[in-house]
Amino acid sequence: MLFTHRGLSGPAVLQVSSYWREAEPISLDLLPDVADAAPLLRAAKRARPRAEPRTALAEYLPQRLAGALAERHLPPRVMAEIADRDLARLGALLKAWRPVPSGTEGYAKAEVTAGGVDTAALSQRTMAARDVPGLFVIGEAVDVTGWLGGYNFQWAWSSGWVAGEAV
Ligand SMILES: Cc1cc2nc3c(=O)[nH]c(=O)nc-3n(C[C@H](O)[C@H](O)[C@H](O)COP(=O)(O)OP(=O)(O)OC[C@H]3O[C@@H](n4cnc5c(N)ncnc54)[C@H](O)[C@@H]3O)c2cc1C
Known part of the structure; x- marks a missing residue:
């Protein structure tokens, strides 16, 4: 910290x-x-x-x-x-120091976003949208948030790779 x-x-x-x-x-x-x-x-x-x-x-x-x-x-x-x-x-x-943060630096400084497209709406093998043929959703756009330490890169690359293979 x-x-x-x-x-x-x-x-x-x-x-x-x-x-x-x-x-x-x-x-x-x-x-x-x-x-x-x-x-x-x-x-x-x-x-x-x-x-x-x-x-x-x-x-x-x-x-x-x-x-x-x-x-x-x-x-x-x-x-x-x-x-x-x-x-x-x-x-x-x-x-147990308990400060109340006044806010975050917001979207412009964020390293990763929480939220996104529900994973239930996507195929976990190809990242294809179940209800919209030809639409694939990967990386930050999906409701997957990795811990710090490279997991967000890994998720972006891996989901991008399977979607690319499927296309
Ligand atoms: C400062 C910083 C530090 C980070 N450090 C780490 C780290 O150490 N480890 C880690 O795992 N993760 C880290 N992350 C998070 C990681 O970079 C992201 O989770 C990952 O890059 C997301 O990949 P993505 O392909 O989903 O999205 P992005 O990498 O954001 O790619 C989206 C791409 O789409 C393009 N685009 C946007 N709109 C359009 C459009 N209309 N038409 C065409 N192209 C468009 C953008 O230019 C961009 O190139 C960091 C993020 C930031 C900002």
Whole structure:
């Protein structure tokens, strides 16, 4: 996941955007390798009691993200003076940050589209339309959406190939 000047991006966010519906929050785990973030933050408090929260958090998160989260979600004190319940609250947020996206970059920037012609209307062997002789539908035009990682290219090429062979 990337924080860009326009908002969230990167493969993880592009992937969830296929499922996201307007006004819904998305849930992001900012510490996927850790089962529970609260004990981690309490350990950081014990290990570095004089450290500023932003410095302690930067052990686990990119520096500027650590700074932004510390500023918004912790009091402006050194780690030793921050209550465990505040650390627990931040820990929960790190495991399930739930921002509500204000929107996507839309069709012009989309890498793949959801929706399209219903697969039930097509032959799965030739991509020919069942009800319209001579019409074939392939790739993005069909209601098939691949995960990131080349599956959309593969689908476009494979469906195009079988349709071409049938023609
Ligand atoms: C920026 C970007 C990055 C992507 N990265 C990946 C990736 O890493 N991996 C992956 O799997 N997929 C990726 N995709 C998705 C993938 O490119 C598409 O799913 C795939 O190219 C769709 O193939 P298609 O043949 O169905 O449609 P298209 O490739 O869109 O082909 C449709 C063609 O029809 C032409 N056309 C349109 N209207 C007319 C007309 N009236 N007359 C004649 N010709 C017309 C268009 O010019 C175009 O050449 C990416 C897409 C984008 C935009």
